Amino acid sequence: MRETDPGYVPPKVMPSPILSASAGLLASVMMVIAIVILLRGHNAPGGGFIGGLVACGAYVVIAFAFGAKRSLKLLGIHPVTMAGVGLVLAVLSGLPSLGLGIPFLTHLWSDVPTELGVLKLGTTYLFDIGVFLVVVGSFTAFFFMFEEN
Amino acid sequence: MELVLALGFGALVAAGTYMTLARHTLRMVLGLSVIAIAVNMLLFVAGGIGTTTPALIASGADVAAPDSANPLPQALVLTAIVIGFALLAFALVLAYRAHLALRTVDTDAMREAEPVEEGGR
Amino acid sequence: MNVDLLLTLPVLIPLTASALCVAAWGAMRLQVAITVISSAALLVVSLILLMAVAHGAVLVTRFGDWAAPFAIAFAADRLAGAMVAVTGVLGLAVAIYAMADVRRIAAISGFYPLYNGLLSGVTGAFLTADLFNLYVWFEVMLIASFGLLVLNKTRDQLDAGMKYLALNILGTLLFLAGIALAYNAAGTLNLADLAVTLQSGEQGAVGDIAAWLLLLAFLMKAGAFPLFAWLPASYHTGSIAVTAIFAGLLTKVGVYAIIRIYTLVVPLEGTLLQPILLVVAGLTMVTGVFGAAVQWDVRRILSFHIISQIGYMLLGLALYTPYAIAAAVFYVVHHIIVKANLFLVAGVMAREGGSYDVRENGGLALMTPFLAVLFLVPALSLGGIPPLSGFWAKLMIIDAGLEVEAWILTGVALAVGLLTLFSMGKIWAYAFWRAPAGAVRRTVGWQRMVPIAGLAAVTVAIGLNAEPLVAFSLAAAEQLIEPTDYIAALLPPEGAAVAEADQ
Numbered sequence: 001m002r003e004t005d006p007g008y009v010p011p012k013v014m015p016s017p018i019l020s021a022s023a024g025l026l027a028s029v030m031m032v033i034a035i036v037i038l039l040r041g042h043n044a045p046g047g048g049f050i051g052g053l054v055a056c057g058a059y060v061v062i063a064f065a066f067g068a069k070r071s072l073k074l075l076g077i078h079p080v081t082m083a084g085v086g087l088v089l090a091v092l093s094g095l096p097s098l099g100l101g102i103p104f105l106t107h108l109w110s111d112v113p114t115e116l117g118v119l120k121l122g123t124t125y126l127f128d129i130g131v132f133l134v135v136v137g138s139f140t141a142f143f144f145m146f147e148e149n
Numbered sequence: 150m151e152l153v154l155a156l157g158f159g160a161l162v163a164a165g166t167y168m169t170l171a172r173h174t175l176r177m178v179l180g181l182s183v184i185a186i187a188v189n190m191l192l193f194v195a196g197g198i199g200t201t202t203p204a205l206i207a208s209g210a211d212v213a214a215p216d217s218a219n220p221l222p223q224a225l226v227l228t229a230i231v232i233g234f235a236l237l238a239f240a241l242v243l244a245y246r247a248h249l250a251l252r253t254v255d256t257d258a259m260r261e262a263e264p265v266e267e268g269g270r
Numbered sequence: 271m272n273v274d275l276l277l278t279l280p281v282l283i284p285l286t287a288s289a290l291c292v293a294a295w296g297a298m299r300l301q302v303a304i305t306v307i308s309s310a311a312l313l314v315v316s317l318i319l320l321m322a323v324a325h326g327a328v329l330v331t332r333f334g335d336w337a338a339p340f341a342i343a344f345a346a347d348r349l350a351g352a353m354v355a356v357t358g359v360l361g362l363a364v365a366i367y368a369m370a371d372v373r374r375i376a377a378i379s380g381f382y383p384l385y386n387g388l389l390s391g392v393t394g395a396f397l398t399a400d401l402f403n404l405y406v407w408f409e410v411m412l413i414a415s416f417g418l419l420v421l422n423k424t425r426d427q428l429d430a431g432m433k434y435l436a437l438n439i440l441g442t443l444l445f446l447a448g449i450a451l452a453y454n455a456a457g458t459l460n461l462a463d464l465a466v467t468l469q470s471g472e473q474g475a476v477g478d479i480a481a482w483l484l485l486l487a488f489l490m491k492a493g494a495f496p497l498f499a500w501l502p503a504s505y506h507t508g509s510i511a512v513t514a515i516f517a518g519l520l521t522k523v524g525v526y527a528i529i530r531i532y533t534l535v536v537p538l539e540g541t542l543l544q545p546i547l548l549v550v551a552g553l554t555m556v557t558g559v560f561g562a563a564v565q566w567d568v569r570r571i572l573s574f575h576i577i578s579q580i581g582y583m584l585l586g587l588a589l590y591t592p593y594a595i596a597a598a599v600f601y602v603v604h605h606i607i608v609k610a611n612l613f614l615v616a617g618v619m620a621r622e623g624g625s626y627d628v629r630e631n632g633g634l635a636l637m638t639p640f641l642a643v644l645f646l647v648p649a650l651s652l653g654g655i656p657p658l659s660g661f662w663a664k665l666m667i668i669d670a671g672l673e674v675e676a677w678i679l680t681g682v683a684l685a686v687g688l689l690t691l692f693s694m695g696k697i698w699a700y701a702f703w704r705a706p707a708g709a710v711r712r713t714v715g716w717q718r719m720v721p722i723a724g725l726a727a728v729t730v731a732i733g734l735n736a737e738p739l740v741a742f743s744l745a746a747a748e749q750l751i752e753p754t755d756y757i758a759a760l761l762p763p764e765g766a767a768v769a770e771a772d773q
Contacts, residue, residue, distance in 0.1 A: 045205075049231075084292025084383070091286050097335075104278040106335040142238045169440075174432060181439050188446045195454040222453070225402055229446055232409045236442070239416055240435055246420075247428040261429035262507050 023065035048128035052135025086133025093126035161187035196222030288386035316358030323351035348746035370717035441490035448483035462760035492524030506569035510617030518610030555581030597666035633706025653691035
């Protein structure tokens with residue numbers, strides 16, 4: 001029977017025991033790396049987009065090893081809602097500058113003194129976190145759309 | 150190098166076009182993505198080739214090194230890749246759904262929206 | 271209102287609304303409320319923007335406060351202002367219509383986020399002054415439109431979606447290749463900077479090929495001959511609210527891009543592209559109207575008429591006199607209102623009469639005289655009957671054609687106008703005028719009738735008092751043919767930029 005024939009059912013594949021044993025560790029390491037990439041992103045290679053992709057990898061590993069339901073549960077909220085929240089955050093990050101009468105998306109910075117040195121906090125972080133959420137939300141949404149079928 | 154890139158672009162577009170002309174929907178979608186790869190390459194090459202120094206500003210300096218690569222095509226091609234990826238993902242989901250609903254992957258047999266007897270093309 | 275805010279809001283309002291609708295996934299009433307409120311806000315902002323540009327000012331904002339040619343800029347002249355304003359009008363009208371029209375399955379699959387996303391893509395495309403940014407807005411629009419087209423996931427929608435998707439991705443790739451070559455030739459993507467660099471005449475063949483590829487891509491998006499196959503294959507399968515907003519706005523964004531690029535960046539006059547565009551315009555008019563003649567589904571008849579009407583707009587641009595371009599601008603504005611309205615009427619016709627096929631319909635004139643009047647207004651306007659808006663639009667195009675002695679094309683335009691009237695007559699004679707054919711009447715709420723009546727009122731108002739819009743179109747055309755203000759606003763001379771930064 002060919003895959004184009006009507007009524008073709010793809011064969012079931014057993015998840016590999018090696019994968020399910022290592023998935024938890026792998027996913028948590030990927031998640032930590034994703035957050036590090038997100039936070040270092042403004043001045044060094046990285047950022048919300050790439051961090052988001054790595055985080056997606058974590059959810060996909062869980063989904064391969066234990067099924068999409070488990071992965072969705074880990075995500076906490078519906079992936080589409082997550083993307084929406086991210087988009088709202090990204091838009092919000094551009095608004096303070098408009099309020100000050102300078103063009104949209106002009107990012108503002110403030111230096112917060114801490115014990116370890118000066119922490120530079122800017123609206124770009126909000127933007128990057130927004131992008132991170134959009135990427136995680138939309139990519140996992142696409143992935144689960146395939147998995148559900 | 151330019152000749153190699155030009156030939157590669159031509160080969161990719163030719164292969165993509167050939168695949169796009171197929172009647173199998175999946176082949177058609179893959180053909181489009183091959184053309185997309187070729188166009189992304191064109192976009193990347195459009196900014197000029199030669200230097201491989203990354204366009205990063207060293208700490209302490211105000212501008213990037215004078216011989217560094219043009220960062221704009223890199224940004225453009227990254228955007229184009231992301232958009233192309235979204236389109237491809239959507240196209241694959243759609244092709245799959247169409248296969249499930251219409252029970253065919255043959256584009257010639259897809260006459261649901263334009264039935265033959267109604268004077269469709 | 272400050273300029274940065276005024277130029278950003280037309281995109282920001284629908285974009286935020288889209289994000290909020292996504293965040294409110296599953297809460298349908300909330301999504302409806304967000305959409306209607308944001309569309310109303312978009313209309314208000316777009317009218318303020320129109321007022322700000324009506325006297326000839328070119329407004330510019332540069333995102334992230336970057337310096338002049340490097341920043342992604344939004345700019346609004348008269349044409350962009352008018353297009354955004356019409357988008358605002360249509361956005362609100364269709365949002366209200368959608369309250370009754372969008373079925374639950376479509377709403378759950380994300381109609382409202384996609385609808386708002388589509389509007390933000392359209393306004394972004396109208397306002398941007400950067401070629402690559404134009405591509406990004408085209409993609410926002412395209413992805414939203416893919417989603418909208420297959421919302422109900424019926425068999426015909428999935429079939430139509432495949433064709434729409436494949437051909438539009440191809441158009442997108444042509445656009446992207448054109449951008450690559452334009453960047454290679456000019457080293458910039460800012461429209462004003464591109465205009466200055468490409469017209470200095472040192473870019474050679476690469477710039478020409480870029481101009482050809484971009485024209486091909488835009489013609490495909492506009493649905494011009496012979497690249498329109500995706501349009502009649504797909505438009506009629508969407509729900510009526512979706513089809514109306516597509517018919518009103520999507521192809522017109524392609525037309526807008528052609529008008530913008532081929533007046534500002536590569537002025538059409540005297541190039542090899544002008545005679546080609548003239549021929550394409552003529553063939554688009556003819557093939558569209560003949561395609562409509564053999565159809566019986568109201569939506570398919572109207573879809574083919576979109577194509578033939580695109581021909582008129584292209585003809586106005588291709589003639590390339592100030593008067594002809596003014597005619598094209600007038601035509602675009604008139605057409606967006608009228609064509610979307612006809613689709614909305616078609617939706618009510620199918621509810622009242624039970625079918626989209628005019629042969630299975632009948633007696634609507636007796637059953638709903640009010641609807642009959644509301645059909646006649648946009649239908650006769652499309653056919654070019656005075657004193658409706660379409661009459662002035664066609665008169666201007668034909669007048670402009672006679673002015674430059676383009677006899678054949680003017681004759682074609684006249685003949686196509688008559689055939690359009692014949693098509694509208696066919697719908698009228700079958701669906702409205704015959705004896706009733708066992709109709710299944712279903713309720714038609716105010717949500718459907720108010721937008722139709724409102725858009726019809728706009729058509730009549732333009733028709734009875736055409737003078738202001740004609741004067742506006744002429745002024746807009748002047749700005750397009752002599753884009754010195756537009757270029758100066760986008761590329762301030764060194765001293766001016768510093769002064770601006772000091773303010």
